[in-house]
Amino acid sequence: MAEAVSPTTSEKSKAPRIGVYICHCGTNIAGSVDISAVEEYARTLPNVAHVDNYQYMCSTPGQGKIEESIKEKGLTGVVVAACSPRLHEPTFRTATKEGGLNPFRFEMANIREQNSWVHMHDREGATEKAKDAIRIAVAKASLLEDLYPKSVPVEHAAMVVGAGVAGMQAALDLANAGIKTYLIEKAPTIGGRMSQLDKTFPTLDCSQCILTPKMVDVGRNENIELMVNSEVEEVEGYIGNFDVTIRRKASGVLSPKEAEARGIVGGGCTGCGDCVPVCPVTKPNPFEMGMAPRKAIYIYHPQVVPLLYTIDWDSCVKCGLCVEACGEKKAIDLEMQDELVKVKVGTVILATGYELFPIENKEEWGYKRYENVITSLEFERLICASGPTGGHLVRPSDGTTPMRIAFVLCAGSRDNTGIGKPYCSRFCCMYSLKHAHQIIEKIPGAVPYLFYMDIRSFGKAYEEFYYRIQDEGAKFIRGRVSNIQEDPKTKNLYVYAEDTLLGRPMELEVDMVVLAAAVQPTDLTNKTRKLFGVSCSQDGWLLEAHPKLNPCGTTTAGVYLAGACQGPKDIPDAVAQAEGAASAASIPIHKGEVELEPYYAMCIEEKCAGCGMCVNLCPYSALSLVEKDGRTVMQVTEAKCKGCGTCGGFCPGGAIWMNHFATPQILAQIDAFLIGGEQ
Amino acid sequence: MAENPEGWQPRILAIICNWCSYAGADLAGGARIQYPPDVRAIRVMCTGRVDPLFIMKAFTDGADSVLVSGCHFGDCHYLEGNYKAAKRMFLVKSLLKNIGLDDRRLRMTFVSASEGAKWAKVIEDVVNVTRELGPSPFNREFGELKELV
Ligand SMILES: Cc1cc2nc3c(=O)[nH]c(=O)nc-3n(C[C@H](O)[C@H](O)[C@H](O)COP(=O)(O)OP(=O)(O)OC[C@H]3O[C@@H](n4cnc5c(N)ncnc54)[C@H](O)[C@@H]3O)c2cc1C
Numbered sequence: 001m002a003e004a005v006s007p008t009t010s011e012k013s014k015a016p017r018i019g020v021y022i023c024h025c026g027t028n029i030a031g032s033v034d035i036s037a038v039e040e041y042a043r044t045l046p047n048v049a050h051v052d053n054y055q056y057m058c059s060t061p062g063q064g065k066i067e068e069s070i071k072e073k074g075l076t077g078v079v080v081a082a083c084s085p086r087l088h089e090p091t092f093r094t095a096t097k098e099g100g101l102n103p104f105r106f107e108m109a110n111i112r113e114q115n116s117w118v119h120m121h122d123r124e125g126a127t128e129k130a131k132d133a134i135r136i137a138v139a140k141a142s143l144l145e146d147l148y149p150k151s152v153p154v155e156h157a158a159m160v161v162g163a164g165v166a167g168m169q170a171a172l173d174l175a176n177a178g179i180k181t182y183l184i185e186k187a188p189t190i191g192g193r194m195s196q197l198d199k200t201f202p203t204l205d206c207s208q209c210i211l212t213p214k215m216v217d218v219g220r221n222e223n224i225e226l227m228v229n230s231e232v233e234e235v236e237g238y239i240g241n242f243d244v245t246i247r248r249k250a251s252g253v254l255s256p257k258e259a260e261a262r263g264i265v266g267g268g269c270t271g272c273g274d275c276v277p278v279c280p281v282t283k284p285n286p287f288e289m290g291m292a293p294r295k296a297i298y299i300y301h302p303q304v305v306p307l308l309y310t311i312d313w314d315s316c317v318k319c320g321l322c323v324e325a326c327g328e329k330k331a332i333d334l335e336m337q338d339e340l341v342k343v344k345v346g347t348v349i350l351a352t353g354y355e356l357f358p359i360e361n362k363e364e365w366g367y368k369r370y371e372n373v374i375t376s377l378e379f380e381r382l383i384c385a386s387g388p389t390g391g392h393l394v395r396p397s398d399g400t401t402p403m404r405i406a407f408v409l410c411a412g413s414r415d416n417t418g419i420g421k422p423y424c425s426r427f428c429c430m431y432s433l434k435h436a437h438q439i440i441e442k443i444p445g446a447v448p449y450l451f452y453m454d455i456r457s458f459g460k461a462y463e464e465f466y467y468r469i470q471d472e473g474a475k476f477i478r479g480r481v482s483n484i485q486e487d488p489k490t491k492n493l494y495v496y497a498e499d500t501l502l503g504r505p506m507e508l509e510v511d512m513v514v515l516a517a518a519v520q521p522t523d524l525t526n527k528t529r530k531l532f533g534v535s536c537s538q539d540g541w542l543l544e545a546h547p548k549l550n551p552c553g554t555t556t557a558g559v560y561l562a563g564a565c566q567g568p569k570d571i572p573d574a575v576a577q578a579e580g581a582a583s584a585a586s587i588p589i590h591k592g593e594v595e596l597e598p599y600y601a602m603c604i605e606e607k608c609a610g611c612g613m614c615v616n617l618c619p620y621s622a623l624s625l626v627e628k629d630g631r632t633v634m635q636v637t638e639a640k641c642k643g644c645g646t647c648g649g650f651c652p653g654g655a656i657w658m659n660h661f662a663t664p665q666i667l668a669q670i671d672a673f674l675i676g677g678e679q
Numbered sequence: 680m681a682e683n684p685e686g687w688q689p690r691i692l693a694i695i696c697n698w699c700s701y702a703g704a705d706l707a708g709g710a711r712i713q714y715p716p717d718v719r720a721i722r723v724m725c726t727g728r729v730d731p732l733f734i735m736k737a738f739t740d741g742a743d744s745v746l747v748s749g750c751h752f753g754d755c756h757y758l759e760g761n762y763k764a765a766k767r768m769f770l771v772k773s774l775l776k777n778i779g780l781d782d783r784r785l786r787m788t789f790v791s792a793s794e795g796a797k798w799a800k801v802i803e804d805v806v807n808v809t810r811e812l813g814p815s816p817f818n819r820e821f822g823e824l825k826e827l828v
């Protein structure tokens with residue numbers, strides 16, 4: 001039989017006296033569980049010294065009941081049968097502490113999320129299950145021990161991964177709150193998707209005009225250390241002390257600072273662009289969605305921050321002409337290698353954004369087969385004055401101005417065929433209205449046709465914007481586009497749909513089609529989230545700690561979310577969440593210390609055979625073998641242990657004591673469920 | 680399906696990890712997805728914590744089935760606890776066969792924090808399979824070998 005007390009408990013604890021408190025949660029629990037039957041039952045359980053029930057245990061009077069009865073009845077442990085411990089464990093731990101007990105002498109029986117709410121039509125089944133849950137919890141509470149969370153200092157620095165508008169805002173907020181902030185961006189410039197947009201709904205301000213000042217602020221903020229061309233490579237540690245390794249990809253170009261570090265006085269890239277005309281290699285520019293050329297040495301666009309050229313190694317032929325052109329500045333190093341940089345931060349914000357769903361997968365719309373079918377992002381570049389056509393919307397097939405333009409909304413969104421995405425991409429309705437407006441404004445006589453399922457204009461001043469575009473003469477056709485065919489001669493397109501308001505199929509000849517493609521999280525986001533132990537939803541969007549009450553947090557303490565990486569979000573929402581995340585991420589830093597859950601492993605040395613099997617199992621290298629009194633035994637480095645219990649689940653000799661999830665405690669739960677508690 | 684003894688209700692133990700399956704189960708609750716009430720869940724931080732001893736103890740205590748549920752591979756909050764747990768499940772399954780238990784009575788599933796509907800489906804499945812198999816031979820009230828335990 002396993003040891004019933006932990007290796008650090010010196011005296012045998014006194015006989016358990018457990019208080020059980022059953023919550024009605026209004027009718028949430030009481031509606032499906034017979035509270036008085038459960039209460040009567042709880043009184044019959046071994047070790048139970050007090051039973052009570054209340055409408056809302058989490059309320060002040062509810063918590064007061066716990067505090068009072070601990071003192072009055074001399075309780076040694078507390079069981080609250082209520083909602084999920086993932087919601088209110090902290091609340092009741094505090095109450096337990098207020099009552100004078102160690103907060104870890106508390107156990108919760110989940111009789112709401114995992115009982116009353118899922119057995120709403122089986123009162124008898126739910127009531128029996130609640131009784132069992134309480135019996136199991138009492139068994140564990142009877143064996144719980146005092147535990148003391150460790151306080152660890154928090155590094156006075158933060159990291160933001162992804163420098164779109166969300167990441168930039170989060171970094172600025174943190175930096176302005178006096179926190180050293182590392183801003184990690186995989187691209188050669190900050191700005192993200194927003195820098196590709198022409199105008200922004202519903203106010204129609206120019207996207208670059210409102211973004212560039214922010215980019216400049218980020219670039220010159222003393223507290224922000226900007227790392228472009230960079231990705232997170234490795235993460236170790238935990239809240240307060242994340243050790244993050246960043247891979248700085250070789251850009252081939254030295255900043256003035258880097259040049260100085262190499263002893264090149266007055267050198268480094270000044271952004272003059274002298275290298276560009278001499279470079280013999282031409283490639284499509286991804287910033288312009290491939291619709292404009294760039295050289296192997298390039299910048300995305302003139303407003304980039306930092307203003308440094310970058311070499312695309314996949315296309316560079318290493319001819320060295322740019323090195324010559326650069327001359328005395330000596331900014332170009334064709335042999336530059338990737339660099340691994342280690343930084344230590346207290347908290348982290350992920351703001352890795354989104355990408356367009358590859359809409360060519362929806363073959364019926366002919367993207368990439370028909371030249372005049374383009375995506376909404378391509379439209380943004382074509383209508384943008386600084387874009388490849390100087391803001392003249394033209395047909396890719398022949399350079400003429402399109403006069404009839406069809407917009408396919410929900411392209412790949414709200415799509416349950418298995419090829420698209422089941423969710424709403426949230427900003428496509430609004431930007432398609434914006435696109436319709438831009439066409440009417442820029443091309444006299446041109447007509448936008450919007451094929452929609454329903455227009456979702458939910459934000460502030462959005463519905464008004466919708467009416468405005470209707471008044472301006474945009475045509476709205478309610479129906480999904482089933483098929484698009486190209487006339488091979490004219491390259492015009494025939495759009496087929498069912499007009500569901502008129503209830504008849506329709507065909508429309510247009511000059512151009514714009515697909516408001518669904519958005520999706522990127523592969524790199526998926527890789528990065530795994531490094532930080534952050535979960536994702538079924539669709540791959542990063543998962544918040546709680547959809548309503550903790551929308552910026554994640555289940556990894558110290559890691560927060562901002563912007564569209566958590567789900568499609570327009571700019572106002574992305575920025576709002578970024579400010580929330582920055583505020584949340586700054587709290588532990590300003591507090592200066594955090595408490596870690598004391599769930600670490602301990603070695604029961606008398607039982608340890610020194611076999612070392614556990615040592616290799618630990619994903620955090622927290623275990624080692626040491627010599628002690630002439631024997632080999634395992635030793636735990638508490639600061640490294642995260643408390644997963646993988647070692648404890650394996651040790652053949654039962655020599656590992658997992659705090660709060662110790663073998664005797666779990667076996668007692670199992671026995672309590674199946675044989676009522678007595679051995 | 681063989682006729683099950685009257686009055687028998689499956690007694691099923693679930694050991695589930697805090698970060699994914701427990702959260703998924705909570706989500707099923709939030710969404711009011713209904714499923715049968717025959718499973719009792721014990722929370723551990725990670726399925727890596729699941730000692731084969733726990734499972735064997737549950738069966739010798741008369742459990743009709745045991746469900747272990749954690750994060751998807753690659754999503755374990757502690758990187759790889761679920762791989763280690765999954766490996767151990769093979770071992771336990773062969774032990775079960777050795778003592779004459781149908782190894783379908785032990786199941787490991789992967790339910791993420793966003794898969795409330797999947798959790799409900801898993802429970803339904805486990806309950807159905809258990810009903811199909813009938814009471815465990817070691818079931819304290821209805822098992823053929825109840826005198827042994
Ligand atoms: C066609 C179109 C038109 C739009 N029009 C409007 C509009 O008018 N008004 C409006 O409010 N919204 C509009 N939007 C939505 C807008 O683009 C988003 O709200 C906004 O870009 C979200 O910002 P973000 O910072 O969350 O993500 P992003 O802009 O995607 O930025 C993410 C950044 O993170 C970087 N990154 C990603 N992964 C990593 C990694 N692992 N490591 C390091 N860096 C990484 C990326 O390179 C990028 O710079 C439009 C969207 C589209 C597609």
Ligand code: SF4
Pocket residue numbers: 278279280281295296297311315316317318319320321322323334
């Ligand atoms: S070395 Fe590379 S980047 Fe420089 S000019 Fe030649 S091809 Fe272009």
Ligand code: SF4
Pocket residue numbers: 600601617618619620621622623636640641642643644645646647648
């Ligand atoms: S519980 Fe064991 S395996 Fe898990 S982190 Fe701690 S020492 Fe490592």
Ligand code: FES
Pocket residue numbers: 696697698699700724725726727748749750754755756757758759760761
């Ligand atoms: S935390 Fe869920 S399986 Fe490891």
